[in-house]
Amino acid sequence: MKDHISSAGLELANVLVTSPPLHQSWNAVLDQKQKLPPAADPNQKMALDISETKHSNTTIISFLTSPVTLHDQQAMVSLTPKNADFSLFEFLCGKNTSSFAVNELAINFFKLNLTNLxxxxxxxxxxxxxxRIVITGHSFGGAVATLFTLWLLQSLDLSKAKRPLCITFGSPLxxxxxxxxxxxxxxxxxxxxxxxxxxxxxxxxxxxxxQGSGYKPFGTFLLCSSSGGSCIEDADAILQLLVETSSQCVQNPVPNSGTQLFDYGKILNDLKTKALFRDVFELVEEDRVPLNAGIKTQLAAILGVLSSQSLQQQQPHIKFESLxxxxxxxxxxxxxQKMKDYSSFLKLNENKKYMANIEWYKKESKxxxxGYYDRYRNKRYPSDVIAEEFTKKLSIYxxxxxxxxxxxPQKEGATMRIRFLxxxxxxxxMIEPLHIAEYYREGGKNYKEKRPRHFVLLEQWFDEEEKKKKEKREREERENPQPRSASKSNSxxxxxxTSLNDxxxxxxxxxxxLIxxxxxASNPDGRQKLIEFEHYVLDTLKNFAVTPDIFLPxxxxxxxxxxxxxxxxSSYSSELTDVMxxxxxxxxxxxxxxxxxL
Structure with missing residues (x-):
């Protein structure tokens, strides 16, 4: 794979430090601190102050916690279905990940302030x-802001609402x-x-x-010093940088986190000035591999080292080779991943072609x-074998x-399902009838007992979505009655x-x-089941839910x-037999x- 110059992190950092939302968020945190009483009540533990600031089309919600000592608060609590707190964040879990762990103090803050949240x-x-919603917080307020943003995201319909942005300053993982x-x-x-x-x-x-503490970052990190900064999304690299630079902070012990602030305003203003005057880090040239050169330049910017050649000398605690x-x-x-996404796009287009071929096969059979069902069941022509290949490829996809x-997870899965439903x-x-034809051609019985799961789920998801649409339609009709259109019922x-069977x-x-x-003669319930089949067919015909192909000779x-x-x-009569x-x-x-x- 061809190596590319990795300067995107530097460029994104320069864009961010000159963007209004970043500075507005920090100013909201500062304003919130200044409005609080100068002396906090020592008996008021785990208090959470939430403040709102408006800027044209942006609403900034800032979180500030009462002071907490973080030295001994690194314990995490595992959220599993057996845990009482699990229901708060159950929406995050999916089939592949049924539990996760969260900082215990953050969860306790969240629970104690749940009503207000x-x-x-x-x-x-x-x-x-x-x-546009921006959620922000400094230090441990940022940790609570992060949990709140996750909770908010699951409440939003992102197809209609604007995605919120959570900006934290100096937040623990x-x-x-x-x-x-x-x-x-x-x-x-x-x-x-x-x-x-x-x-x-x-x-x-x-x-x-x-690095084995159990904590892991997510999202984008703007790691910075007063000399520069870069955006990183690689969780392992972020974790290594945080761990291996922790010795730099020994002389600056962790304060009570909450109302005491590390001054990010000065750093952001310095970096903004550098970006505006193009006083920024440029790519190093001593490394012949462009990708490595770009990464070294990012690290130099983050660590405030003016020359990438002296990274190891000035930061001896960092294992740069592994980083x-x-x-x-x-x-x-x-x-x-980009290649995979492009491949998925190509596969989608290929599948559209396969469906078009099966549609042509259906028309030719008519x-x-x-009819295409019985033609595929009999498989007498070379074109039937070609249709089988298309069917297999579509089924795999x-x-x-x-x-x-x-x-x-439930919400993301539902969004994805609606998109491809x-x-x-x-x-x-179109394709399940061909699967059924193959099944019965090989002597199968009771297909529904062995029906492939993906067909079951596609039908289940479709029915769920149709139910929602029906409920919404009925609600709108109750709220705003309109004369029913006759043409609508005949659509x-x-x-x-030209339709397919519902x-x-x-x-x-x-x-x-047929069985x-x-x-x-050997099935005493057979006659009753055949009458039930009559009713089923008649209902589908009344609703125009089955294609005319069933009447082909x-x-x-x-x-x-x-x-x-x-x-x-000839003496037996029913609606269906009269029709036939x-x-x-x-x-x-x-x-x-x-x-x-009739």
């Missing part, structure tokens, strides 16, 4: 529809690797977190006795007066897609000739009915009818009800 959450859900993985499961959530941390501030490192290796690997993983969506429903209705009738398992019912006809449905009419005899005997289905393809001629 919930009021703010509901308020921000409403305001996020029209205003709040959770473990499992929490980081949970956040990454949500495709857009990690980008909602910007953590500003000075290399000289002891608080971001306070829980990190070693650079981690950052190189991270950049390469990002490049591979012209042969057999959708099996992987559904499996990925199922493994996501239209395509997934078309796939299920399915006008398109029935029930992708329609042919299962037909196949099972019943053949085994009627060589279809399995017509095979069933030819057997069934001999079983029941009088052939009132002849104009069904034109949107005419099969009951019209």
């Amino acid at each position: 919930d009021i703010w959450r509901k308020k921000l859900v409403e305001s996020s529809k029209s205003s 709040i959770g473990d690797e499992q929490l980081r993985k949970c956040v990454l499961e949500f495709s857009t959530w990690s980008s909602c977190f910007l953590n500003v941390a000075s290399i000289n501030d002891p608080v971001p490192k306070v829980f990190l006795t070693s 650079i290796k981690k950052m190189v690997n991270h950049e390469r993983k990002l490049e591979m 012209d042969m007066e057999i 959708w099996l992987d897609t559904v499996t990925e969506a199922e493994s996501k 239209y395509g997934g429903t078309n796939y299920r209705r 399915k009738a006008t398109s029935v000739a 029930d992708s398992c329609f042919w299962v019912h037909v196949e099972e009915a 019943l006809c053949n085994d009627l 060589q279809s399995s449905f017509m095979q069933w009818w030819n057997k069934y009419k001999d079983i029941v005899g 005997r009088r052939r009132t289905y002849r104009n069904y393809a034109d949107g005419v009800s099969v009951l019209a001629g």
Whole structure:
């Protein structure tokens, strides 16, 4: 893989330090501190002050905690289904990650202030529809702000609301690797977190006795010194930098974190001035590998070392070789992910072509007066083998897609499902009948007992979404009654000739009915089940929920009818048998009800 110059972290840092939201957030923290009483009540423990500042289209919510001593507060509590606090953040868990650990003090702060936090959450859900929300906090206030932002994100419909941004200053880490993985499961959530941390501030490192302490960062970190800064997203590199520079803070012991502030305002202003005057770090040239040169320059900027050649001499506690290796690997993983995303885009386009080929196969089968289900079941032509290849490729793609969506946390999985539900429903209705044809051609019975899970889930998700739409439609009709449109109720009738069966398992019912006809003598319940099948077919015809292909001369449905009419005899009468005997289905393809001629 070709190495690229890795200067994006420097460039992003320069953009951020000149952006108004970053400075406005820090000013909101300062203003909040100045408004608090000069002497805090020593008996008031775990108090949380939340303040609101407005700037045109941006609302800044700042968090400030009462002073806490962080030295001995590094313990994490594991949130599992058995834990009483689990329900607060259960939404983060998915199939692959069922539990995670969070700093115990942060959780306790959150619980004790839950009522007030919930009021703010509901308020921000409403305001996020029209205003950009920034959640901010300094030191331990930043830790609580981070938890609150996660809680807020799960309450928002991000297809309608603007994504909130959480900006923390000198915040300690709040959770473990499992929490980081949970956040990454949500495709857009990690980008909602910007953590500003000075290399000289002891608080971001306070829980990190070693890289094996259990804590792991997530989101983007603007690591900085008064000389420069760079943005890093690689959790392992961030962790190593924080741990290995902790010795620099020994002379600056961790204060009571809360109302005492490390001065990020001066650092941000210095970096803003440097960026505006282009007094910024430039790429080093002594390294022949551009990627390595870019990474060394980022590290020099973060650590305030003016020459990358003297990094090791000025920072002897940092293992630069392993650190650079981690950052190189991270950049390469990002490049591979871009290639994977592009590959997914290509696969999606390929699958559209496969579906188009199956649609053509369906049309060609209709012209042969057999229907694509029965043609595929018989497999007499070379084109049937080609259709089988397309079917396999489509099934592999959708099996992987559904499996990925199922493994996501509930909210992210639901968002993903809605995004592909239209395509997934078309796939299920078009391709599952061919899967059913293969199953019964090989002598199978009771298909639904062995139905592939991805078809089950696609149907379940579709039904859930349709139920939501129906409830919303009924609610809107109650609130704003309108005369019902006659054309709306006939929309399915006008398109029935080109549609797919609503029930992708329609042919299962037909196949099972054929089996019943053949085994009627040995099945005492067979006649009743055949009557139930009659009702099922009639309902689908009344609702124009099945295609006219079922009436083609060589279809399995017509095979069933030819057997069934001999079983029941001419004296038996029902709505469906009347439809079939009088052939009132002849104009069904034109949107005419099969009951019209009765």
